[in-house]
Amino acid sequence: xxxxxxxxxxxxxxxxxxxxxxxxxxxxxxxxxxxxxxxxxxxxxxxxxxxxxxxxxxxxxxxxxxxxxxxxxxxxxxxxxxxxxxxxxxxxxxxxxxxxxxxxxxxxxxxxxxxxxxxxxxxxxxxxxxxxxxxxxxxxxxxxxxxxxxxxxxxxxxxxxxxxxxxxxxxxxxxxxxxxxxxxxxxxxxxxxxxxxxxxxxxxxxxxxxxxxxxxxxxxxxxxxxxxxxxxxxxxxxxxxxxxxxxxxxxxxxxxxxxxxxxxxxxxxxxxxxxxxxxxxxxxxxxxxxxxxxxxxxxxxxxxxxxxxxxxx
Numbered sequence: 001x002x003x004x005x006x007x008x009x010x011x012x013x014x015x016x017x018x019x020x021x022x023x024x025x026x027x028x029x030x031x032x033x034x035x036x037x038x039x040x041x042x043x044x045x046x047x048x049x050x051x052x053x054x055x056x057x058x059x060x061x062x063x064x065x066x067x068x069x070x071x072x073x074x075x076x077x078x079x080x081x082x083x084x085x086x087x088x089x090x091x092x093x094x095x096x097x098x099x100x101x102x103x104x105x106x107x108x109x110x111x112x113x114x115x116x117x118x119x120x121x122x123x124x125x126x127x128x129x130x131x132x133x134x135x136x137x138x139x140x141x142x143x144x145x146x147x148x149x150x151x152x153x154x155x156x157x158x159x160x161x162x163x164x165x166x167x168x169x170x171x172x173x174x175x176x177x178x179x180x181x182x183x184x185x186x187x188x189x190x191x192x193x194x195x196x197x198x199x200x201x202x203x204x205x206x207x208x209x210x211x212x213x214x215x216x217x218x219x220x221x222x223x224x225x226x227x228x229x230x231x232x233x234x235x236x237x238x239x240x241x242x243x244x245x246x247x248x249x250x251x252x253x254x255x256x257x258x259x260x261x262x263x264x265x266x267x268x269x270x271x272x273x274x275x276x277x278x279x280x281x282x283x284x285x286x287x288x289x290x291x292x293x294x295x296x297x298x299x300x301x302x303x304x305x306x307x308x309x310x311x312x313x
Contacts, residue, residue, distance in 0.1 A: 006144040006162040007075075007105050008036040013148040014073060018044050024152065025065050025072045027051055029058045034164075035075035035105050055085040059100070063092035066099040071152060078104025078161050079111070082123035093157040094132040101151050102159045107137075108199065108249035109282055109290045110164035116281040120161070125254025127159040128227045134158045134180065135227040137198030142171040143224060146178030154180060161198065163249075165287070168202050170222070183230035189219030192305045193237040193244050197223045197256050200247045203291070206298035211305055214313070218305065226256055231263045238268040243308045245273045247296055252276040273304050 018024045018040070026040050027049045041048040049065075051058040055076055062072035074081065081104050082089075093100045104123060111118035127135045134156065138144040144162065151158055170186065186201065187208045196204040204220045211218040219241055221233055238244055244264065246257035257274030264272055275295055283293055291297060295304075306313055 003166045004141050005036065005164065005166045006138055006141060007164070009141045009144040010075075010103060010148050010162070011036045011040050013145050015040055015043060017149065017152045018047060021071070021152065022047065023069060023071045025049065025070045027058050027062050027072055027074045029053055029055050029076040029080070031076050031105065034077065035103070037075055055080045056088050059085045059088035059102070060092050062100045063088075063096060063098040071099060071101070073101045073103055075103045075105055077118070078107035078120035078123050079118050082120060082126055082159070086126060089127075089133070090130050094130045097132060098157060099155050100157050102157070104159065104161045106164040107161035108163055109287055112286050112290070113284045115284040119282050121249065121251045121277045121282055122254070123159070123161060124226055124250050124256065125258070128254070128259065132157055133227070134225065136160045136180070136225050138162060138224055139170045139198060139201035139222055140167055142169065142174040143178065145174045146176070147224065150178050150180055163199050163287070167199050170201050170205060181225045181228040181230060183233040184222040184224065185219065185233070186222050187218065187220040189217040190241055191217045191243065191309060193219040193221060193241045194301060194305075195221045195223050195234070195237070195244065195246045195256065195260055196248070197226060198249055200249055200296060203296060203298055203301065204247055207301035207305070210298050210302040214302065214306065214311070216305060216309065216311070223256060223260075226259055229259050229263065231267070234260055234263045235267050238264055238270045243271050243305070245275065245301060245304055245308070247275040247301060249291075249296065250276050252278060271308055273308065275301065275304065
């Protein structure tokens with residue numbers, strides 16, 4: 001079982017990259033601890049900026065650094081970064097076309113018992129509506145490493161959302177090529193496709209195994225980049241499997257499911273289900289408890305797939 005959270009992997013990867021790229025800057029909003037950026041601040045104090053609890057300022061400062069030729073990585077709680085500073089992201093990053101990487105830490109329901117004020121389940125919807133901002137969610141430590149390496153060399157505004165705790169591996173190693181905007185087919189299947197992103201990829205893989213035992217061939221797609229979206233992978237899955245299910249640690253409004261459905265309805269309408277947080281304040285509790293409550297589980301995905309296919313358990 002992996003015990004390394006994705007936030008730690010981002011720090012380790014940026015430490016490696018900063019050895020030969022002194023333009024990399026890391027900014028924190030009194031969040032170097034929660035972002036696991038302490039080692040970077042210690043190793044490269046001249047490339048680290050502590051802004052304090054001032055999310056709007058941190059975005060403006062990062063945009064200024066980007067205009068000066070730096071490669072700023074903003075590390076701040078997703079719930080605050082995506083809500084309090086949205087105007088600065090829209091104007092200073094998107095409209096001004098600055099090379100800023102916004103890393104929303106402890107996203108989704110990672111803060112658990114702290115409830116709606118700290119849950120971040122609207123961030124993808126907001127960010128994907130802003131022109132020029134790419135939106136990504138890595139599934140495990142291996143993908144986080146490759147994604148961070150790609151972002152160092154990517155020119156443009158990006159919002160990355162990661163969770164707080166370690167998550168189970170979905171890749172065996174980081175020995176593969178990560179391509180921004182290119183989905184990864186994790187499992188083959190011909191009866192139904194489950195499309196997931198971030199921590200729900202592990203849930204989708206477990207559902208694949210459960211459906212396999214039930215005689216159902218389930219394709220699993222890791223849509224790590226929600227914008228730009230891999231429309232070809234979605235259309236291909238719709239045409240070849242005929243049934244789609246999306247699962248996400250996000251509101252059912254405006255997130256992964258909405259993005260996929262926009263492609264499906266305009267190109268290849270097929271039966272589809274969106275699994276996520278409904279239109280209500282998400283319950284407070286540990287991530288596993290919240291997931292179970294809202295059916296973000298392999299057992300519920302299996303039930304939904306069988307229902308779509310007219311099969312019984």
